[in-house]
Every structure is written in structure tokens, then in C-alpha cells.
Amino acid sequence: MAFSYLNKRLHCDGVDLETIAQKYGTPTYVYSESILRRNVQVLKEAFIDRGFKVSYAMKANSNPAILKLFRDYGLGVDIVSAGEYKMAERVGFTGPEINFAGVGKTIAELDLALESEIGHFNVESRFELDLLESRAAVLDKRARVLLRLNPDIDPQTHPHISTGLKRSKFGMGSEKVFHILTHSSEYPHIIFKGIHCHIGSQIVNPQPFYDLIDYLSLFTGRLHSVGVDIQHLDLGGGFGVNYEEPFEDILTTTPYLETFAEIANKKLNQFQLHIQPGRVLVANSAVLLSRVLGIKHNGDQHFVVIDGATTDIVRPALYNAYHKVSAHQESQNSKIGDVVGPVCESSDALARQRELPDFKSGDLLTIASAGAYASSMGSTYNLRPLSPEVMILKEGTAKLIRRRQSFDEMVGLYV
Ligand SMILES: Cc1ncc(COP(=O)(O)O)c(C=O)c1O
DSSP, X not given: OOEEEETTEEEETTEEHHHHHHHHOSSEEEEEXXXXXXXXXXXXXXXXXXXXXXEEEGGGOOOHHHHHHHHTTTOEEEEOSHHHHHHHHHHTOOGGGEEEOOSOOOHHHHHHHHHTTOSEEXXXXXXXXXXXXXXXXXXXXXXXXXXXXXXXOOOOSOGGGBOSSTTSSSSBOHHHHHXXXXXXXXXXXXXXXXXXXXXXXXXXXXXXHHHHHHHHHHHHHHHHHTTOOOOEEEOOOOBOOOTTSTTSXXXXXXXXXXXXXXXXXXXXXXXXXXXXXXXXXXXXXXEEXXXXXXXXXXXXXXXXXXXXXXXXXXXXXXXXXXXXXXXXXXXXXXXXXXXXXXXXXXXXXXXXXXXXXXXXXXXXXXXXXOTTTTGGGOOOGXXXXXXXXXXXXXXXXXXXEEOOOOHHHHHTTOO
């Protein structure tokens, strides 16, 4: 197992995390190449080998070392901004390997993607479709499009990451999508390839996915009955992981992947199927390595103050999310308390009312499941420089894959 105790000290693929802290300082994200390879291999076998296209939703983690690794397994990339396009391009993804999602795209972003002949746009509204049609006309291009359909299915996850309900800002209702697809000739610069749905994130009960498959089977049947045949169905991402058991294999934490692929293939076999997972590929691949600055008590509250913060992992503050805390030095003693960062917000807690090792000032600890929506959501709030990222390669050596942001880089933006 990549993150495990050896001689009572937490290691990653044979490397003692203390050596990483000494070399790169703390807080630092530490990734395991072997876990990343394992994850992408699981997705390849479950989906690519069954004929699916898989585009990695790079918002989950946009480090180019990770993008490069996934590209080698045949994954494309799902982008949501010009910045993500630039990073994908830097890594070597070609236009056809890129699709562009997101609820609001600027003219500059549409033009960039049109000029780059990307695989397709996932279009979320009529205003976006009209704008894309007019930009494609100006640039003398034809844009390949999937319409994002909002199926009004409850993904049974946190409200902030539920995207497939009618009240959410994402996608278009079925009647609008039906209308557009049955009036496609009004858009001479658009090639309507199909439909995209993404109902939410961190979905651990697969039933909503199966409901989505049935929904799409009916909806495409309805389209077919009026002579509209599409080719491409993108079922989105959202595969959940187990944050309580962060060092488990994804076949254990997300056991329905193969069943999902089989059911989709059986019920939607006439279509090119596509998924765009993020979290499941990266969440368990990293920890945030951090040092205890001190212990304090307010009344009967016990606080472990660390040098990592919500600026490194915002998920607990944003979604009340659970991330497992582990001591570098295995210990038996425990105390109930909060692990908090130095940021001037009461929400700056990485764990609350948790049974914690009996930490002392100077101890090292890790916050697990730091591979997804951690560094990519990082910020410089309180003028804290972005933390570095280190990958433990499968040979057991450490490689810096993002430097710590320097103070000059951070304050140099201010003119
Ligand atoms: C359109 C779209 N696709 C894919 C994803 C990736 O989701 P996940 O990381 O849960 O797999 C997201 C996440 O927000 C998304 O909005």
C-alpha cells in the first residue's frame, strides 16, 4: 500500500515523509505515482477497454505531471476555462482530445477553442449556443456540440456538488434540449453530436447513475421517434470515493465502476459513450503533509494548530467534508479535538471534534485524500504562498512537481 507505516513512521512508497518535510518544508502535498497509475489502470479496464471515451476532468487536479501520466493511458481532458486549455496544451493534448464544459464561456474562450478545433463543446444554455453559432460563423468553423441536459435527478450528495437537479444552474431542461435538437438546421455552424449530463460529484450510491442511464435511453428513444439520431452520450463524472478509508484501492471505495460501465453499454449500446471523471482518479493519491505549530485549549476545547490550512484544502470549510488525519509517528494515545490552520477564519479547520493522536508541537501529520479539489482549489488568502507538490515516483524517489510559490511571485502581481 502506498501510504503505510514502516517502523511506526508514515511512508509513501517506501519514502519516510519526514525526509520530504525536511527537504521541501511544510505544508506540502505528497503524491504517490503508483496510486495514480493504479487508479487510471482501473478506469482504463472498466471503461476504455469497453469502448468508452474517458476525459479527465482536470479541475480536480491540474498538475501537468498528473495530466501527462493520464494522457499516456489514452485519456482525453475535460476543461472549463482558457487556463485549463493552456495547461492541457502545454502537456501535449491535441484539439480533438479536449472537450470544453462549463456554464459560462467567454467569447475569447470560445474563439480559442474554435481555432484549436477541440473535440467538442458541452453547451449549457441557449445563449451559449447562439454565441457559439455566431463565433463559429465569424471564424468560418463548425463547432461540434453536446447539449448538457439537466435530467432533474437527485445524485444524493452534498447540495454544493449536486448539479443535475432542476433548480441548479447547470444544463438545460429536456424540453429545451429536445426543441434545439429538432430544430438543428437553425444552427448551420453547429454539428450536434449528442448529449452530456453530469448530475453531481462524490456519488457513492450508484442508483442515480442507473436512473440517468434509463432516463437517457427513454429520451434518445423519443428523439429517434421524430427522426433525430445522435451519436454521442457523455454521462459525466461524479464517481465517489471513501474519505474515511483514504488509503484503500478505488475498486474497494468505488465498487460500482464496472457494473455502471456494463449497464450503460447494455442499455445505450448504439452510442459512443463517454465519461469525464475527476475525483476518483486522484483523490486517494495524495496527502497534505503539515507540521504542528502548537497545541492550545480554549475552555475545554482542544486545538491542534498546524501550518497547513483551508488555503491548502478548502473542502472541510466548503462542504463540511471529512479528511482523515494521521500522525507521522504512529501512536496509541488519543484526544478529542480540532485540527485548525493559521488562517483568520473560524471555518479554517481541517478536522473537527475528531479523536486525534496526542500531538505535540513540531510533530508531523498528514491530511489524507488531498489529491482531488485540494491544490487545484488552493488560494493565497492571508497572502499564504501556494504550497508545493511532490510526487513519489514508483522507483521510490521524490520529484518536485510544483514549487512552493515565492513571496516575490505572490506580491509581484500587485502593480
Ligand atoms: C461537468 C463536470 N464534469 C466532470 C466533473 C468531475 O466530477 P468528479 O470529480 O466528481 O468526477 C465535474 C465536477 O465538478 C463537472 O462539473
